[in-house]
Amino acid sequence: MSIGNSPESPEDDRNFPADDRDSIGRALQQARVAAGLTVEEVSASTRVRAPIVQAIEEDDFSRCGGDVYARGHVRTLARAVGLDPAPLIEQYDAQHGGRPSPTPAAPLFEAERIRPEPRRPNWTAAMVAAIVAVVGFVGFTMFNGTDPGTGGAVAEGPAPATKAGPTAPAPAKPKPVKPATTKPVPSESAIAAVPADKVTVKLTAVGDKSWISAKAHDGKLLFDGLLQAGESKTFQDDERVDLILGNAGPIELYVNGKKIEDTFESGQVQRLTYTKGDPEAG
Known part of the structure; x- marks a missing residue:
């Protein structure tokens, strides 16, 4: 009678990888070494903390904070060391239960669709009304300023002299406005x-x-x-x-x-x- 699992137990088969590819962490580590980069240099260029970079290179994704962040870190590190991130992301999804499903955005779009648009003021109508008012005021002023005695004929004697009204001052000429001078922006090509x-x-x-x-x-x-x-x-x-x-x-x-x-x-x-x-x- 034997104690424990036999060598042919199916439990042992799970300890062997599904294929002969390198693990995600080993692939990232080898590419980093081939590029002549240290963990600190990769951390500085990707803004991923050095302990997390080391943990990922050891295939420990527990410090990433979840599958979404782990996939993002793998993609960022792969690009930093010159690897195509797509095969590594596919390998990660196959080992961790597939790609997470996206959050449906239909309720947000429905809320945006039923939101009423704010009513804008009709500036064109207001401008037309202001112009009509100004023209009417100017016409009324010119009509009331005429002398009604000048329209009749004089029977005898010379026509009465009319008093000259005060001369309206000439409108002041607007001062020329100097265009604003803009300083040229230096170019890196110079x-x-x-x-x-x-x-x-x-x-x-x-x-x-x-x-x-x-x-x-x-x-x-x-x-x-x-x-x-x-x-x-x-x-x-x-x-x-x-x-x-x-x-x-x-x-x-x-x-x-x-x-x-x-x-x-x-x-x-x-x-x-x-x-x-x-x-x-x-």
């Missing part, structure tokens, strides 16, 4: 006019996105995040700018007004430092 006493670095993502980090000479973080395709960022410091390019291939780089001709490969991680003067010495 990189040729960089100050000589600073180090100026401009990065542009061409054709693809890239995670970048930029720090000043005193360690102050100037930027940490994703630079989408077509976007540009410009950084300045009095002494030095330190860069980390998570995907250096699509980055077009200008330093102190001069284009850097180095050819970076896609997926390559580059750590660069530039100072004032000729960027070739950076």
